[in-house]
Amino acid sequence: MATKETWRPRMALLIAHVAGMIDLVALPVWISTLITEYHFDPQQAGAMVTLFLVGTVAASLLFAPRINDFNGRIVTTVSLALAATAWAAATQQTQFIPMAMCHAAAGFTAGTALSFTHGTIGRSLNPHRLFAMAGAAIGIFGTVFLGMVPKLVATHGREMVFLVFCGLMILASLTSLLAFPKPTLAHDPVAAAGGQKLSRAVWAGIIGVSLMAVTQSMVFGFYQEIGIGHGFSMDAIAGVLIALGIVALFPGPIAGFLEKSLSAEKVVLAGPVFQAVFALTITLSSAFLPYAISGPLFVVTMVFTHTFAFGLLSRLDKSGRAVAATPAMLMTGAAIGPILGGTLIKMSGYTAIGFAACVCATLAFLAFSRVRASQHPVTAAGE
Template sequence: MSNRFGLKGNIALMVSHCAGMLDLVALPLWIGVLVATYQFDPQQAGGLVTLFLIGAVLASVTLAPKFKQLKRRAVASLGFLLSGICFLTASQISDFIPLAFLHFGAGVCASAALSMAHGTLARSVNPHRLFAIAGFSLGVMGLLFMGATPNIIQAVGGTSLFLIFGAIMMVGSLACALAFPALSFNESTQGQQAPNANATIPKSVWYGIVGISLMAVTQAMTFSFMERVGNDRGFSADSITLVLVALAVINIVAAALAGILETKISAKWVLIIGPVLQIIFANIMMNASSFPFYAVSAAFFVSLMLFTHTFVFGLLARLDTSGRAMAATPAMLMIGAAVGPILGGTLVKLVGYHGIGLATIVFGCISLYCLTRVFARQDIATKPKLAL
């Protein structure tokens, strides 16, 4: 069934989304700090972030099938709290092995919380619109994060990044403890059918899951090394920071447009164009020696994923009557994202940055095929009627 969460409940979901999706905005600084401050090579730095994302995938896959039975508020608030403790502890450690365990633990805990938030969000009256608002909130947080964090790191040192991560997780924990919304599974609203928890997930939904996961591979693999490739091409730190701030602003606009255009444009075209543009921008970013080309491709890169995933989330939320697939949203994103940083680091180490560009072509083409297969069912409306 559909649920209305009220202002406090919606705010808790927005804060949860921002905390749980921290990697989406922080990847380049995260990798940059691990390389520049901790002196890890690109493969090791990518491996640490990958461990965070592997932990996230395992938590999401484990908890999503049990979403209905769990105490969602308790899992969300405790998950963010423990993730915050892991990051705060990481700020005091410089050895690879302890950092590896802490990254993995932080990923498990943050994703457990995020799975509760996404599963709840998918049961709102209008999942597409609420997910777009969540993306807008993440864009605002990203703007604040990118505007302040590089200066803090420069002034205090790279370890401050993990202190900031820990603080964000603690805020998420507090918001969930105070206002995480309750769900009703037994009633129907405005003639809508209650979700059948035992229904089989349609094949078209599985295609969508694979497609968005592969977009996440390209996203993480490329974005993780955005700051490093700019630095190695000789672009100044101030210029790269300016690009990151512009990226955050564009993300806000993209998330807002995804909500506004829900009933105005075809979801099918969004799912086709998204992977294609992702391939183009990734290759420009990884191969450009000119700053303007690098800056434009980097500034718009993340917004492609935000915009496309909003339409994918809304579409799959309507197709998956069991409700289980959307609770696994973190796994959809992070099972792909988990591969990205270490794969990108390995390609950079062995081949160079252009290797990432070539890999994005392979993943992007497979993703495009899978996302078009979502529409193999003839009963899918590509321009859904807005739920009120």
């Protein structure tokens, strides 16, 4: 276990986490570029991002139950290299079907790497703390990405979005090759828990995180387009995105600091409520200030809540399989969000996704309430 706590393997895990979770911060620029620069309609743009996320989900469902059967360093390194290849190919596409195929391939390969990354984090000495650090890494990347990439697209062309994705995958592949932690030995008693079924409390937590991810991607993915629809200037929206990246630096470390001070069960109940409030403000407010404030707070809510949810699931399931399925739970929700959001916008306008967010938040709250009902880890009966 100690190999996961030194700085070199820890950095490899954090960079691989950022590479696999690019949608968490890149969605507004990503979707906006597909719409404004590639001239796809909102439904097509949402569908392509959904295909990326579906690929991630498929990989996670395939590999999460089997993370103890493979060499994590080899699988992560090769998968990230293949993801880089897929994004490089995307820079050469202009038609929907070829571009969609590149998105699906990138999603599956990045999702494979992310499953092994999250499974390894979940088997570390302090999963909550290490995942909080991963949240901070996402914040750092988000600050750079949201501050630089829109300008790069404007000055050097629409392909810059995918070139940045490609470069990040190459970096993550190299660091994984050099420093990804060694796989857990087969005789590790923790790994032996992998033969038992997950408890109902664990499944409830997985469903709750997935529903929050639906809201996250459905609203945040169209954040820039919603602002344009409200009549706000691109310069003002760009300023908010930069501020959003800076603010996103803090929820992960704060969640790590407050690990012993706040009840994880209460945090995951509060998360969907705040998420719904900010979603409604973003979609319904015609004034810039509420829109600008709610955007960063919306992202903060997801990062902060998910850090506590990750730690909670790590305690409930010692085998590491539940948190190895983090890409599946996040991306299942996130895969639904863009296509659902694009369809709702096409049918009823931006306000529709605000109300849809409230429905998802209610269901997430009910799911997380079931997590509080049981503190038993994995059981053979799956209760």
